[in-house]
Amino acid sequence: MTSHIAATGTVVKNKAIIWTISGADCSGGAGIAADIKTGHNLKVEVCHLITANTVQNSHQLLAINAVDVDILAAQAKALTLDKPPAVIKIGLIANQQQLTWLVAWLGNIKQQFSSVIVVYDPVLQASVGGRLSKLISTELQPLLPLIDVITPNLIEATQLSAMVNSPTTADVLTLANRILSLGVKAVIIKGGHQQQAANQVVDCSDTCLQSLTSSQRQVYTLRADKIATNASHGGGCSFATALASFLAHGYLLRDAFTLSKAFIHQGLALSHETECGTNDYRAFEQGPWPTQPSDFPSVFSPLIARHKKLPPFPCLGLKPSEKLGLYPVVDSLAWLKRLLPLNIKIIQLRIKDKQGQALANTIAQAIALARSYQCRLFINDHWQLAMKYGGYGVHLGQEDLANANLMAIARAGLRLGISSHGCYELLLAKQLQPSYLAIGAIFATKTKDMTGQIQGLANLKQLLALAESVPVVAIGGINTEQRLQQVWQTGVNSIALVSAITKAAQPLEVAKKWQAQLV
Numbered sequence: 001m002t003s004h005i006a007a008t009g010t011v012v013k014n015k016a017i018i019w020t021i022s023g024a025d026c027s028g029g030a031g032i033a034a035d036i037k038t039g040h041n042l043k044v045e046v047c048h049l050i051t052a053n054t055v056q057n058s059h060q061l062l063a064i065n066a067v068d069v070d071i072l073a074a075q076a077k078a079l080t081l082d083k084p085p086a087v088i089k090i091g092l093i094a095n096q097q098q099l100t101w102l103v104a105w106l107g108n109i110k111q112q113f114s115s116v117i118v119v120y121d122p123v124l125q126a127s128v129g130g131r132l133s134k135l136i137s138t139e140l141q142p143l144l145p146l147i148d149v150i151t152p153n154l155i156e157a158t159q160l161s162a163m164v165n166s167p168t169t170a171d172v173l174t175l176a177n178r179i180l181s182l183g184v185k186a187v188i189i190k191g192g193h194q195q196q197a198a199n200q201v202v203d204c205s206d207t208c209l210q211s212l213t214s215s216q217r218q219v220y221t222l223r224a225d226k227i228a229t230n231a232s233h234g235g236g237c238s239f240a241t242a243l244a245s246f247l248a249h250g251y252l253l254r255d256a257f258t259l260s261k262a263f264i265h266q267g268l269a270l271s272h273e274t275e276c277g278t279n280d281y282r283a284f285e286q287g288p289w290p291t292q293p294s295d296f297p298s299v300f301s302p303l304i305a306r307h308k309k310l311p312p313f314p315c316l317g318l319k320p321s322e323k324l325g326l327y328p329v330v331d332s333l334a335w336l337k338r339l340l341p342l343n344i345k346i347i348q349l350r351i352k353d354k355q356g357q358a359l360a361n362t363i364a365q366a367i368a369l370a371r372s373y374q375c376r377l378f379i380n381d382h383w384q385l386a387m388k389y390g391g392y393g394v395h396l397g398q399e400d401l402a403n404a405n406l407m408a409i410a411r412a413g414l415r416l417g418i419s420s421h422g423c424y425e426l427l428l429a430k431q432l433q434p435s436y437l438a439i440g441a442i443f444a445t446k447t448k449d450m451t452g453q454i455q456g457l458a459n460l461k462q463l464l465a466l467a468e469s470v471p472v473v474a475i476g477g478i479n480t481e482q483r484l485q486q487v488w489q490t491g492v493n494s495i496a497l498v499s500a501i502t503k504a505a506q507p508l509e510v511a512k513k514w515q516a517q518l519v
């Protein structure tokens with residue numbers, strides 16, 4: 001959402017704009033129709049450039065009439081002046097002329113609007129059967145370096161990767177790596193096309209491989225059970241447009257991917273519920289912005305695979321509906337000594353500038369001190385020392401998790417709090433069954449570099465719903481009473497503060513006053 005000041009002086013919120021460059025399916029299931037419905041449901045404005053008019057029904061593709069490239073060029077020119085895109089989603093490219101124009105035009109638009117993101121769903125075949133495009137996959141090569149995210153299914157991914165290597169059977173990651181080597185910045189390979197026998201649960205995993213730097217690649221794998229329904233016409237188009245919409249709203253790729261998979265799961269589940277015994281191939285059911293935890297996928301990662309047998313971490317010992325309230329995060333024993341007498345229920349020691357014996361001594365004393373006040377003390381990062389000195393709990397970030405012995409922490413009976421920045425990380429952390437989930441940064445903060453990871457209040461509310469019964473701590477930039485109240489009203493269990501207390505002129509007064517507001 002962007003905003004501008006209107007002539008009246010009021011701030012006008014503009015909807016994010018996406019463009020879809022794709023074919024029209026007269027049966028209303030796929031292509032432009034799906035894109036407009038998805039964009040509408042996901043609260044973006046959709047401009048559409050139609051590449052071809054197709055004649056198809058639920059059973060077959062009968063004809064295709066490609067649109068003249070001059071019309072596409074004129075539409076692009078007119079819209080660039082009026083409604084510049086945040087994200088461009090490309091679907092059907094009908095022929096070589098369109099491809100040649102698109103490659104030249106995308107090169108220009110990316111220079112003109114450096115932040116524009118291009119999502120490409122490589123539609124060559126119609127799902128009702130028959131070729132939609134005159135192009136063969138090798139001809140797509142010049143387009144690929146202009147693409148930020150490509151979203152092939154397994155069959156399309158195999159065809160694309162054959163440009164790099166002979167099409168031998170390969171695992172999904174090998175396919176994804178080959179596709180990245182063609183110049184796209186990220187690939188999401190959709191695994192939903194596996195066949196499903198009656199009453200059989202089929203795992204439907206989608207894999208995203210993102211190139212972060214020339215040598216660094218990041219994998220995200222999301223799993224859901226396949227839903228048996230005939231209402232999946234346009235599901236692929238809807239997935240790519242959902243991704244475009246969430247990216248246009250400013251979500252990171254990992255979160256846009258997670259939300260898009262939830263959107264598709266929700267739509268398939270909706271149609272499954274209303275299925276009435278017909279075998280007709282029907283349009284994918286478009287639902288609203290996904291919020292139900294049951295629609296969200298599970299995260300699969302090496303960390304999760306290593307922790308299949310991890311028991312749940314101990315809970316925080318709260319009475320039903322009791323909240324932790326104020327959660328000061330401080331960096332010294334001196335701060336603990338000042339704050340613990342205030343009767344706070346939770347506090348964190350977050351030391352970044354000590355090592356060796358000095359660090360160990362501080363942590364040992366902190367644990368003993370907090371115990372004497374019966375306060376829940378979480379030690380940030382230093383889980384071995386927290387275990388060694390019989391601490392109450394540890395707080396770990398997502399990067400810290402990789403190097404921590406979670407089984408040892410759990411077996412030692414320590415509580416675990418985990419940081420998360422968005423829905424992908426929240427779902428991952430939740431699968432480890434922590435004692436609490438932290439969500440941040442809610443607002444911009446000077447305490448830690450959180451570039452690209454500011455959640456805002458609306459997203460915090462959505463993440464809270466996904467956390468279900470796990471207590472949520474909000475953190476980051478909560479430094480005014482107004483912000484404190486806004487965050488508290490979302491229903492979080494606790495609010496963590498660093499600078500609002502440690503940089504306050506009268507820290508104890510602030511801590512007391514704010515603590516009294518969080519009941």
Ligand SMILES: Cc1ncc(COP(=O)(O)OP(=O)(O)O)c(N)n1
Binds near residue numbers: 381396397398
């Ligand atoms: C309550 C709470 N939430 C988040 C954090 C951040 O932890 P992490 O991501 O590991 O970053 P560092 O604090 O280690 O810089 C936290 N400490 N506490």
Ligand SMILES: Cc1ncsc1CCOP(=O)(O)O
Binds near residue numbers: 497499
């Ligand atoms: C450690 C951390 N993790 C997410 S935001 C943040 C810093 C919070 O500090 P402040 O309360 O001063 O904004």
Ligand SMILES: [Mg+2]
Binds near residue numbers: 397400
């Ligand atoms: Mg940490």
